[in-house]
Amino acid sequence: MAPASDLAPTEARAVAPAGDAETAPLAAQAADIRFDNVYARLPEAFHARVAPARFPAPAIAALNPALAETLGISPDFLASPEGVAFLAGQDLPDAADPLAMAYAGHQFGGWVPQLGDGRAVLLGEVVGRDGIRRDLQIKGAGRTPFSRGGDGRAALGPVLREYLVSEAMHALGVPTTRALAALVTGETVARETELPGAALLRVARGHVRVGTFQFFYARENLDALRRLTDLVIARNHPEAAEAERPALALLQAVVAGQAALIARWTSLGFIHGVMNTDNMSAACETIDYGPCAFMEAYHPNTVYSSIDQFGRYAYANQPRIAQWNLAQLAQCLLPLIDADQEAALPDAQAAVDAFAETYEAERLARFRDKLGLEEARPEDAALVEDLLEAMAEGEADFTLTFRGLCALPDAGGPETDAAVRALFKRPEPFDAWARAWRSRLAAEPRPEAERQAAQRAANPAFIPRNHRVEEAIAAAATSGDLAPFARLLTAITRPFEDQPERADLMAPARPEEAVTRTFCGT
Numbered sequence: 251m252a253p254a255s256d257l258a259p260t261e262a263r264a265v266a267p268a269g270d271a272e273t274a275p276l277a278a279q280a281a282d283i284r285f286d287n288v289y290a291r292l293p294e295a296f297h298a299r300v301a302p303a304r305f306p307a308p309a310i311a312a313l314n315p316a317l318a319e320t321l322g323i324s325p326d327f328l329a330s331p332e333g334v335a336f337l338a339g340q341d342l343p344d345a346a347d348p349l350a351m352a353y354a355g356h357q358f359g360g361w362v363p364q365l366g367d368g369r370a371v372l373l374g375e376v377v378g379r380d381g382i383r384r385d386l387q388i389k390g391a392g393r394t395p396f397s398r399g400g401d402g403r404a405a406l407g408p409v410l411r412e413y414l415v416s417e418a419m420h421a422l423g424v425p426t427t428r429a430l431a432a433l434v435t436g437e438t439v440a441r442e443t444e445l446p447g448a449a450l451l452r453v454a455r456g457h458v459r460v461g462t463f464q465f466f467y468a469r470e471n472l473d474a475l476r477r478l479t480d481l482v483i484a485r486n487h488p489e490a491a492e493a494e495r496p497a498l499a500l501l502q503a504v505v506a507g508q509a510a511l512i513a514r515w516t517s518l519g520f521i522h523g524v525m526n527t528d529n530m531s532a533a534c535e536t537i538d539y540g541p542c543a544f545m546e547a548y549h550p551n552t553v554y555s556s557i558d559q560f561g562r563y564a565y566a567n568q569p570r571i572a573q574w575n576l577a578q579l580a581q582c583l584l585p586l587i588d589a590d591q592e593a594a595l596p597d598a599q600a601a602v603d604a605f606a607e608t609y610e611a612e613r614l615a616r617f618r619d620k621l622g623l624e625e626a627r628p629e630d631a632a633l634v635e636d637l638l639e640a641m642a643e644g645e646a647d648f649t650l651t652f653r654g655l656c657a658l659p660d661a662g663g664p665e666t667d668a669a670v671r672a673l674f675k676r677p678e679p680f681d682a683w684a685r686a687w688r689s690r691l692a693a694e695p696r697p698e699a700e701r702q703a704a705q706r707a708a709n710p711a712f713i714p715r716n717h718r719v720e721e722a723i724a725a726a727a728t729s730g731d732l733a734p735f736a737r738l739l740t741a742i743t744r745p746f747e748d749q750p751e752r753a754d755l756m757a758p759a760r761p762e763e764a765v766t767r768t769f770c771g772t
Contacts, residue, residue, distance in 0.1 A: 283322070283323055283336075283343060283345065283346075283376060284322055284345075284376055284377045284378075285343070285345035285346055285347070285373075285374040285375065285376060286345075286374075286375055286376075286377055286383070287345075287346075287347040287374045287375050288375060288383075288481060288485070289349070289351070289372065289375065289385075290347040290349055290372075290374065292477060292478075292481070293474070293477075295352065295466075295471065295474055296351065296352060296474065296477075296478075297349040297350060297351050297352055297372075298349060298350050298352070298366075298395040298396070299347075299348065299349050300349065300350050300371060300394045300395065301339070301348055301371075302338070302339030302340070302348060302371045302373075302388050302391040302392060303339075303391055303392025303393070303402065303403075304340060305338050305340065305433075305435035305436055305437065305447070305449070306435070306436040306437050307434075307435070307436025307437075308334055308335070308337070308338035308340065308433050308434070308435055308436060308449070309334060309433065309434050309436070310328075310329065310334055310337070310431055310432070310433060311406070311409075311410070311431075311432045311433060311434050311448065311726065311732060311735075312410070312413055312429070312431060312432040312735065312739070313325065313328060313329060313430075313431045314417070314428070314429055314430050314431065317428055317429075317430050317453060318430060319379070320378050320380060321376050321378045321379070321384065321386075321430070321453070322376070322377075322378050322379045323376070328430075328431065334433070337388075337430070337431050337433060337451050338388075338433055338435070338449065339371060339373060339388050339391055342373060345374065346373045346374040347373075347374050348371045348372065348373055348374070349371065349372050350366060350367035350368075350370065350371055350372070350394035350395065350396055351366060351367050351370075351372060351457055351458075351462070352364070352366045352396065352462075352465055353365055353366055353459050353461040353462040353464070353465045353528055354461050354462075354464045354465040354528070355459070355460070355461030355464060355526050355527040355528030355529075356461075356464075356526060356527045356528075356575075356578060357526045357528070358526065358557075358558075358562055359562065362528075363465075363468055364396070364465070365396065365398075365461060365528050366394070366395070366396025367394055367396055368393075368394060368396045368397040368398055368400050368402060369389060369390055369391065369392070369393075369394070369397065369400060369401075369402040369403065369404060370387050370388065370389045370391060370394075370452075371387065371388050371391035371392075371394065372385055372386070372387045372457060373386045373387065373388060374386060382455065383455070383485060384453050384454060384455055385453065385454045385455075385456060385457050386430070386451065386452075386453060387451070387452045387453075387454065387457060388449050388450070388451060388452075389404055389409070389412070389449060389450040389452055390402070390403055390409065390435070390447070390448055390449035390450060391449060401439065401440070403435075403437075403439040403447055404439070404447070404448050404449055404450065405439050405441060405445040405446065405447065405448060405727075406432075406434060406445065406446040406447070406448040406723070406726060406727050407445065407723040407726075407727055408448075408540070408769075408770075409432050409433075409448040409449065409450045410432055410448075410719075410722065410723050410726055410735055411539065411542075411719055411723060412429065412450055412452075412539040413429040413432045413450060413739075414714045414719055414722070414735070414738060414739060414742065415539045415714050415719070416428055416429050416536070416539055417429055417739065417742070417743055418713065418714045418742040418743065418745065419520070419536055420743075421742065421743045421744065421745050422514075422518060422713075422745055423514070424511070424514045424515065424518070424520075424536060425507075425511055425514075425533075425534055425535045425536065426535050426536040426537075427452050427453065427454040427531075427535055427536065427537050428453045428454075429450060429451065429452060429453070430451040430452070430453050431450075431451040432448060432449075432450055433448060433449045433450075433451070434446055434447065435447035435448060435449055445727065446726075446727050454531070454533065454535060454537065455485070455486060455533040455535060456482065456485055456486055456531065456532060456533035456535075457531070457537075458478065458481070458482050458486075458531070458532040458533070459527065459528050459529065459530055459531060459532065459537070460527040460528070460530045460532065460575050460576070460578055460579045460582075461526070461527045461528030461529075461530075462478060462532070463475065463478060463532075463579055463582035463583070464527060464578060464582055466478060466582075467581065467582035472585055472586075475582065475583075475586060476586060479496070479497050479583065479586055480496075482500060482532045482533075483496055483499075483500050485533075486532060486533045486534070487499075487500055487503040487504070487507075489503065490502075490503055495587055495588075495597075497583045497586035497587045498583070498587045498594075498597055498598065498601065500583065501576075501579060501580055501583050501587075501598060501601045501602075502601045502604070504532055504534060504576065504579060505576050505601055505602060505604055505605050505608070506604075506608055507534030508530070508534055508572050508576060508605070509569075509572070509605050509608035509609040509612055510534075510608070510612045511534055511535075511536065512569050512572045512609060513569075513609055513612035513613040513615075513616055514612075514616060515536070515568060516565070516568060516569070516613055516616075517613065517616035517617060517620060518544065518649075518710070518713070519544050519545035519548065519565070519648035519649060520542070520543075520544055521542060521543050521544070521545060521552060521553070521554055521555075521563070521564070521565050521568070522536070522542050522563060522568065523540060523541035523542045523543065523553075523554060523555035523558060523563055523768060524538065524540050524541055524542075524555060524557070524558070524563060524770065525563045525568060525571045525572065525575065526575075527575045527578050527579075530572070530575045530576075530579075532579075540555075540768075540769075540770040541554060541555035541556060541557065541558070541767075541768040541769055541770050542554075542555075542768065543555075543716050543765075543768050544648075544649070544713040544714065544715065544716075545565060546647050546648065546649075546715065546716075546758045546759065546764075547645040547646065547647060547648070547758070548638065548641040548642055548645075548646060548647070548648040548651070549565075549642050549645075550564070550565055550566035550638070550642065551564050551565070551566060552564060552565045553565075554716070554765075554766065554767060554768045555767075555768055555769075555770075556767045556768065556769050556770075557769075557770060569605075569606075569609050569613075572605070572609075573602060573605040573606065573609075576602050576605060577602050580598040580599070580601060580602050581598075583598065584598055614626075614630060614631055614634065616708075617630075617634040618630055618634075619704070619705075619708040620652050620655075620705065620708050620709050621633065621634070621637075621655065621687065621705070622655070622656075622691065622694070622696075622701040622704060622705040623690065623691075623694065624694055624695070624696055624701075624704070625693070625694060625695070627690070627693070629690065630690070633683075633686060633687060633690060636683050636686065637651075637680075637683050637687075639679070640674070640679035640680045640682075640683050641674070641680075643676055643679055644673070644674030644675050644676045644677065644679060644680060645674070645675050646673040646674045646675075646680070647673055647758045649709075649710060649711075649713050649756075650673055650756070650758070651670060651673055652705075652709040653706075653709045653710065653711050654669055654670035654673065655670065655687075655705060655709070656702050656705040656706045656709055657702065658684075659698060660691050660692070660698045660701070661688065662684075662688070663681075663684075664677075664681060667680075667681075667684055670684075706746060707746055709746075710745035710746055711745065711746065711747070711748060711749070711756055712741040712742050712744070712745045712749070712752070712755060712756060713742065713745065714738065714742050715755070715757075715758065715759065716759065716764075716765035716768065717759040717763040717764065717765050718734075718738050718755055719738070719765075720765050721734055721738075722734040722735040722738050723735075737752065737755075738755060740752070741755045742755075
């Protein structure tokens, strides 16, 4: 595989397969990685110890040097044959402690009492240069005791999709798991056809899910629930430890964190696609990028996921589903909030009920920023909804509409607004909205140029559009060409910058390019 061109800050590069060379200094760097594996010290009920599969010829398809530096790991080491062997889980330092985590979950509303990491292995926890503890996990690491008949492998396409989208989300300011590296494994995996095998090195502030709590609650394992709660509090929500009832404070913190997270999603037109309880992180990061997508033409009922046949996880349903998931977490925490679960119920219910108000406030704040509104006024919520209704009626592109507003003057009309009007099949509702928006801007203290600059910082020019992601995946999978991947990665990891040389990546798909269904990849 030839080196990719047009490398981004999150770099895509190719190196020789593991095992081509061996030097003592590089081997010592692997031993120096600062592992400290708290989860591995929990009882056996929490996980199964399992070694990653052996890959015939692992090689790096994409590497994230900036994230490696944050983790305190040398990017030069990771790019070496010894580093590739480490990333592939083939040659791990003694401080690593590989395991697959146990959890359960509601999948599309249906209860599944045992899920777990069926194709992922947690290598261990790394304490970075910033003092933050993060998991380092291989996705596509082979079969585990939780594989349920699957092969535990990953194909290159889904791995590159998660790399692109998770790094785009990070650049957009959304809390998210991240990609340290994408590997090709030198083998093929059988899906509908034979596909290149791959693995993703994922980094997260924790892989505990709502489904992890459900796993122990369903088994009435109160001791394990308590241990899990204490661990998540210590690692992700330490302020809860000081509360009179730490389990209730944890619930409140996760509710608030998820409300803010989903508000950021919706302000960007992001659709997760599979918001099962086992895909909701207690660390309040976006996790498990399967059939995810960013909307192009706005409509609240938009669905991309091929497995979401009834629109359970449609764009507009995401906050409702998040609250439903949090209600499942609340149920699990009842016995820890109060020994009398009936007595705990009112406070737990109040914590879950707080989601709606918190979400709406966070969402409105995000959309105020997108509209260039610095001061909060009562009429702002209606102004937001009126624009979204006009966009739905006019089938306007979500990202380009909001980016286009950044260039509009404080005073104007159809002539000054021509570029944005052209995004609407029916521009008249937009014209009416623009008059109301300008009337609202007249009450703002900021000068026009300052307002426009603030809007550009809130409205991306670049997102990973479905057809461009598929284009990059196809080039990599069919001919080993990583150049389209690297070019797209450069654009989406600098999403708020004008990049005239990559302006084509801003454009929505033409009808013949449109990707209307996305897939899980398992």
